[in-house]
Amino acid sequence: MRKVAMVTGGAQGIGRGISEKLAADGFDIAVADLPQQEEQAAETIKLVEAAGQKAVFVGLDVTDKANFDSAIDEAAEKLGGFDVLVNNAGIAQIKPLLEVTEEDLKQIYSVNVFSVFFGIQAASRKFDELGVKGKIINAASIAAIQGFPILSAYSTTKFAVRGLTQAAAQELAPKGHTVNAYAPGIVGTGMWEQIDAELSKINGKPIGENFKEYSSSIALGRPSVPEDVAGLVSFLASENSNYVTGQVMLVDGGMLYN
Structure with missing residues (x-):
């Protein structure tokens, strides 16, 4: 029986890695991203x-919210079902705490928190409509476990995702749906290139030095790649995780220990 997963932010980076891995696991994939990302999504x-x-x-x-509802309807219609939502889309903001503006907060909460709410609501509705026991997998971060300086707004959004994952798991358990989250550490993607560049402006260290310093604390000795994160998502999307819900799982090579 074919299964269907939708991956938000699937055009590139971790989202592309997750899409490729879930396809290898036998899922048909709805690659969901901003319309202007369609060309990049073609590679996925x-x-x-x-x-x-x-x-x-x-x-x-x-x-x-309305777009999220219609996107899940479209994915289910075009692919003939709907079993897994990966709420992967997210942004980072790198600013000293005292420089974070009201607009900054509105933007990052809309992308990192509101979207996860909308996705959970829309996916649960579709699961119930189709009569399936679905899986919702949210993007958290090591910043959902420990707040980081210069990433104050980002850290608060990921703590919110952690709390939402726990609450949604409890509410949706009677329906048979599971809700979990993956918490990456230092991943070699465009987001970390942005973080490194912005930190460089703040602390004056050469480009690449901040990434190197953060990576030096990883027990396994290297920063992660999207495939590392995708492996955990693969587990959470599979039947092997049927008895796992409400969890935020670190996939950081050994940086934090929860």
Whole structure:
């Protein structure tokens, strides 16, 4: 029986890695991202199809509740079902605490927190409509376990995702749905290139030095790649995790110990 997963922010980075891994696991994939990311999403779709699975692009602004509802309807209609939502989309903001503006907070909460709420609501509705026991997998972070300086707004959004994951898991358990989250550490993607560049402006260290210093604390001796994160998401999307819910699982190579 074919299964369907939708991955938000699936056009690149961790989202692309998750899409490719879930395709290898036998999922058809709805690659959901901003309409202007459709060209980049085409690369993700090629990887999914190379794994022998179907893929479609779904234009989605995760901050728009109605858009989220319609995107999940579109994914289910085009792929013939709906079993897993990966709320992967997110942004970072790198600013000293006292410089964070009201607009900064509105933006990052809309993308990192509101979208997870909207996704949980829309996915649960679709699961119930289709009569399936679904899985919702949210993007947290090591910053959901420990707050980090210069990442105050980001850290608060990821703590919010952690709390929402726990609450939603309890509310949706009677329906048979599970809700979990993955918490990456230092991942070599565009987000960390942005973090490194912004930290460089603040502390004057050369480009690449902040990334190197943060990575030096990793027990396994290297920063992660999207495939590392995708492996955990693969478990959370599989039947092997059927008795796991409400958990935020670190995938950081040994940085924090929860």
